[in-house]
Amino acid sequence: GLKYLGLWYNAFTGKIPSSIGLMKNLEHLYFDYNILSGTLPSELGQLSKIDLFDAEHNFLTGSIPSELGLLQSVRAISLNNNDLTGSIPSSIFGGESLIRVWLQYNSFTGSVPSEIGLMSAATESIQLQHNSFTSTIPSELGKFSTAVDLWLGYNSFTGQIPSEIGMMKSLVITDFRFNQLTGTIPTELGLTKNNLFLLLDVNNLTGTLPSELGLMKNMTYLLTHRNDLTGTVPFNGPICNLLYDHKL
Structure with a gap:
């Protein structure tokens, strides 16, 4: 047949x-x-x-x-x-x-x-x-260590970004933009070292920008605008290598 x-x-x-x-x-x-x-x-x-x-x-x-x-x-x-x-x-x-x-x-x-x-x-x-x-974003996504892209943008997701996302170590594109996410940016995102695109813009995220994001040596786009982030821009430490190339 x-x-x-x-x-x-x-x-x-x-x-x-x-x-x-x-x-x-x-x-x-x-x-x-x-x-x-x-x-x-x-x-x-x-x-x-x-x-x-x-x-x-x-x-x-x-x-x-x-x-x-x-x-x-x-x-x-x-x-x-x-x-x-x-x-x-x-x-x-x-x-x-x-x-x-x-x-x-x-x-x-x-x-x-x-x-x-x-x-x-x-x-x-x-x-x-x-x-x-x-x-909320299901924490079960963290089991997918081979996934190369996770697109969740332009929805109305609420709650925090699960720290388990850091276990998705093959991610190249991570899209959380244009949602209603709150809480801080999990430091575990720095474990997704292959990430080229980390899109966090237009949410209600608070706290500081984790220096661990500087572990993403291949980062091309880091977007955090239109949130409620505070603190100083970390020009010292691992993330400084990214900041010279990105508009936050």
């Missing part, structure tokens, strides 16, 4: 048919960059062999069906740049093979489930920016 169905970059319209669930041998399914509308059919959960599901850049509406959590073999789910709403069902993070979740540029609300920590220990990318999440 058919294993690879690629329909991307066309002008297909209408809904994703529920009969898609009958294609039991599918491993790769690409609907991206079309004009598809309507809701995601729950029958997608019947594609037990699916490895990659991509429906980004369409006009899909409604919520993510919890049945997507039945896809235990899926490694990547890309639903970004649609008009999806509602909360994210915790079930979709249950697949131990899941290494990439792209849900950015939708209108998701509520919390990011703590079950996100059930994703594969080899997780590479989590993109949730430009939604309407209102919860």
